[in-house]
Amino acid sequence: MTDTAPSFALLPGAAASPVILHVPHAARAVPPAVRAGIALGDEELARELDHITDAHTDRIAERAAGLAGVTPWRFVNRLSRLVVDPERFPDEREEMLAVGMGAVYTRTTHGAALRPPGADTGPLIERYFLPYARAMANAVADRLAACGRAVIIDVHSYPSRPLPYELHGEGPRPPVCLGTDPFHTPAALLDAARRAFGETGLDSPFSGTYVPLEFHGTRPEVSALMVEIRRDTYMSEPGGPAGPGLDRLAGALARLTDAVSGPAATG
Template identity: 75%
Template sequence: MTPAAPPFAFLPGAAASPVILHVPHSSRAIPAEVRAGIVLDDGALERELDHITDSHTAEIAEAAAGRAGVTPWRFVNRLSRLVVDPERFPDEREEMRAVGMGAVYTRTTHREPLRPQDTAADTAAESLLARYFRPYAQAVTDAVAERLAAVGRAVVIDVHSYPSEPLPYELHGAGPRPPVCLGTDAFHTPPELLAAARKAFAEIGETGLDSPFTGTYVPLEYYGKEPRVSALMVEIRRDTYMSEPGGPAGPGLTRLASALAALVDAVS
């Protein structure tokens, strides 16, 4: 029997690089045992994956790594965010849980049921957290710790995408939707990192700030505590590089990869 592929990968970069390109939402893969707990039929699930997946962001990160003068490290989720969303905080009463999109999604992008809401739901969610969420979170924590030990700092750059038109689940979809949205954190996004990102993505078009999505991803062990860990979320509007929803990538992917590589080199 062929062993199952690991649910995530930490791909090595240059020994001197502090940069980790984090790609959490690029995969459409759902293990059969997880698929069994989703109420959508096959066609509806494929349509949901078209909307919810940050398609081709792993390819953008890979191409950027190949173009960068100092190769960044990459942490890539190999499973769909419909399994678990590794960027949610399951123990907090965050607003995304209100629309059924906490660490374990119970609703779709169009607010339709995704998983059963019965007495077994909490048990099923806890099983997913134990099997997928917590090992992922620990692995990212270890990756950041490794960069801190090696070079004395870590720069986590989240690579995401978002649709050109808001989806019903978005709580802040009425705001600007620029070609590139930069998500920031008051503690972990220093001005020089933000300035480098604005410069790197200037040729793509307007870079917005914290709209329609805000914040960054930092492992909880370091969040709000360790200034040597800096972070930025890069949200790329999908019509700049692909056919929506869920279609093939176009020539814009190469331009975005070059811009991301420029950012990597600027902060390396």
């Protein structure tokens, strides 16, 4: 991917759908100018991408959209999270900065230096992070205008064994972890996810969910849920091919999408 290629895509769904499937971490692409500032050799970078990428989650979301009775919208990051992580914030809380994983990562999943000490991350924020944040906020605003509400379903995956960077890796690692927000995750949305996916856990090993800052904590019409899928349930780890579990999970995600597309589904 070149530096001028689009770094994200909004893929339209049904006009009446309030649902946005957000896929922020599925890509491996690193533009050449960004690659030049990464302090890893090619083999080291490939291994890091294997560990850090939520592989095939874009395919899960794509297949779910095709299976859903009401086609959801999809907002998909086309660049690796090693460029910027669109789900962090420039003033990210201290614990993530402590492991070098704020909006621009400075350390790898295993604690090695990803960028040289003192690297200027400002240009990456300006070039990649801020346009992504604006576009995602606009997508949510569009669903609010069209439907009176928006439902963000954040599609992620995580390894079956904890990586050194994980801050809460000692907790349960269920087949599907549901990350919640006390303001933006209503009980009906959480219940629908539990019915759709079957065996799930709550907020372990990862918690929270993504809502653009301009709506966070102020607009209850914006509901959100993070779906973290354990990788061994659908692919070979780390970074290997997908298996038959992908279709099963896409079906579950489609059921969740349809369940929350009705007018009373997230009340």
